[in-house]
Amino acid sequence: MKIKRRPLMIMIVMLCIATTLSAMTAEQIMREADERQTYDSSRSSGQFKIKDRFGTKVSTFDAWSKGADESLIEFTSVAERGQKVLRTEDSIYLYYPDAEELIRMQGSALRQGMLGSDISYEDMTGGKDRLSQYDIVLEEDSELVFGRDCHVLTLTAKTRSVPYPKEIVWIDKENFIVMRAEYYTKSGRLLKEMETLSVGTLSGIEVATETRISDKMKTDTETIMILDELEVNIRIDDDLFSLDELSW
């Protein structure tokens, strides 16, 4: 009799362990997603397709990053060639080569769209450490977004210092890529929406290669960001993220 019961017990115990393992908490999901978006260092290139009622403008860029706080974008398309955006731990600087001018972005200027896009400078400064800034609740454990099974998390700001007091994010259960995100004002007005249109593998890493961002306070506008190349964990000189280097 004992011999007959053993496989059944083992199966029940294994099922319990599997269920426990698969039932990740909201914090664990968020941590996993944040960690997968952050590399020790990276170099990438891609393009912004900025659509408005006057048409579509394409701007290409090269970008470098180190950790979660430092990044540099240099535009390479003809109209913006040489323009740079530097993000350090607490500031954003713009460099315009024609004017040889360095500008520190502050206050309401941070809400301006980068190159007139739907991505604001503020969005660039947004830290990836959402765990410490938001209370996170798992709203739905399974919802399909573009055919991908996603966790649905609601993030409610713990402090007033984050730009979006409420976010709803859809995170792919398999690769922890944010497939969709909605950003709200304090009173619950939808401000921005982000959708991952395609996922690809670059340098062996699964990443969102095409993302659409739209400012819901404007009509007929959207920005599509396409990632063409990505290298991670490469050697990057610290000076690259200095102000001296920015205007060099």
Added chain:
Amino acid sequence: MKFLITFAFKNLTRYKRRTLITAGAIAVGIMMYIFIDAMLMGAEYESVRNLKWYETASARILNDEYWENRQQLPLDLSISDPDKIIDRLDENGIIATKRISIGGDLILSSQEFGEDGNLPVTVTAIDPSTDNEVFHYADTLIEGRFLEQDEDAALIGSWFAEDIGAKIGSWVTVLARGNGGFYEAIDLEIVGILNCPNPNVNRTLLMIPFDTADYYLAMDGAATEINIKLSDLADVDAELPAIQELLNGDDLTVMSWTAMARDYLALAEAKRGGTGMILFLIFIIAAVGISNTMLMAIFERVRELGMMRSLGMSDAKIRIAFMLEAAGIGLLGSIMGVILGIVADFFIINVGIDFSFIMRDMDIGYRIQGIFRGAWNPGTIVIAFFAGILISTLVAYLPTNRALKMDIPSCLRHQ
């Protein structure tokens, strides 16, 4: 001397037409001088008044760090308990009101305005119960009603309303950053349109109740500024130390309107230099006119001058006689000019000239919406009066001198 004065007077009456024409030229020059001076002085006076009534008040209390960061309109550099400060000022007989200045985007929807759009705005949150004790916005209401406490409503400048097509009952959305940095969207109904005489304000004015801003932007009762009204005759700079004394220990500072409007005052100073140049040119034109007519008056009388010399009258006496005659013309011209100038001043002071067709789309620095009104300046009238006489007298010197250098036969043969 009496003979010379009588002689000069007789000459003036003998050549009535010439005297009147020359005096007329002087009068026109003096009138223009008085008129333009009054107009520019009025513009400056009204600009300062509109600046204090609609922008700066007499003085303003701010957080110590606010002024140097004012371009960012920071909500965190605020006055945490403005009511306590206002009560303290009130106990000392000083009228004050609290405000919040908010930077944001005005979102316009196609349903209300025919087209979607957004533009940057500065929203001023006012305390409707006390704001009109310091500022004068209630007097400028041309449509709708004034704000009430704690309502999702806004007042808008009439030019701003025209530009965006807003009417009473229109709804707009302001997207702003709350205290700390979060985004908030506030839907507001336009309940009143103000025609503010200060064009800088009328182009951009958007006002909401203090309590509304306090609630949506999580200000916790804080204000970014407390505005103070002092008597128009008060020496604001002299009053500041006493007000600062009341603020000690609160990390607050009080600034006079002159410190806040430094840019305008520098511009006004530059304009004053330009204005002085314009007036100088008007004076030069008048002086050239006077000297020209005096020159003609003297040269057409060279033969008469030669005859006087041949009869034995000394050159000095002849020179004095001609200069007295010129002074007489100057006196007549100055009297006429001052009378005309005062009449013109009455017009510019009481009626004014409407420049709104220029001011509507152009910022020339003056805080005047359209009608330029003048101000009395007795000092200028007195100066113009005596300058008219003096210039006329002096400009007669050169042609007289030149005629006196000719020999007597040449004078007598002069055509």
